[in-house]
């Protein structure tokens with residue numbers, strides 16, 4: 001057996017190990033109407049994954065980085081209802097670009113499981129389906145922000161917005177600028193998630209969030225387990 005053959009074998013082995021480490025990281029997004037149970041589910045999923053020994057990074061949009069959190073404050077500030085739709089869209093894009101570069105990609109490269117409370121599907125739901133900004137415009141800004149990146153799975157917690165708002169009210173919190181929109185707007189956003197899920201079934205799972213917390217979590221864990229089978 002020649003030296004070259006042995007070196008080639010060692011190189012293949014290193015590539016395989018690196019490949020496995022790179023593949024281990026994946027990103028799952030929880031999205032849907034306010035009050036659908038995203039925060040509740042994410043906390044339980046984090047516990048589940050940590051108990052199995054996985055390294056989990058929790059993040060959110062808008063936000064996720066120091067710059068992104070400042071942008072979040074500007075986007076959600078109820079005292080500035082005059083914000084133009086285009087300004088809003090570009091702020092979301094700016095925050096997302098920073099989020100991916102500063103936080104998400106490095107975490108995935110370290111093999112972490114990234115869980116985000118909202119991501120780009122929300123931009124399509126709220127800015128396109130609800131606000132009515134042309135799909136083409138959203139896609140341009142989003143493509144610039146994503147630069148080819150895409151999360152592995154979007155889990156949509158589907159709930160009638162009025163039910164979600166009831167839950168939010170019972171949480172005793174005030175509404176932010178987007179939650180404070182008319183119910184028609186929130187219904188369009190909800191339908192926007194469902195439309196996206198129909199159009200890209202390989203990237204979306206819809207879960208009935210009107211079920212009990214326990215049942216929702218059971219459904220979510222099934223999705224997480226199948227992602228672990230694929231990437232873990």
Ligand SMILES: Nc1ncnc2c1ncn2[C@@H]1O[C@H](COP(=O)(O)OP(=O)(O)O)[C@@H](O)[C@H]1O
Pocket residue numbers: 033034035036037038039040041167168170171209210211212213214216
């Ligand atoms: N499946 C559920 N059934 C009933 N109430 C729920 C359910 N999931 C969450 N909640 C409650 O609804 C409220 C909103 O949930 P939360 O997880 O904060 O939603 P989101 O993060 O999507 O806005 C919380 O008080 C939470 O305890």
Ligand SMILES: [Mg+2]
Pocket residue numbers: 038039040117
């Ligand atoms: Mg929440």
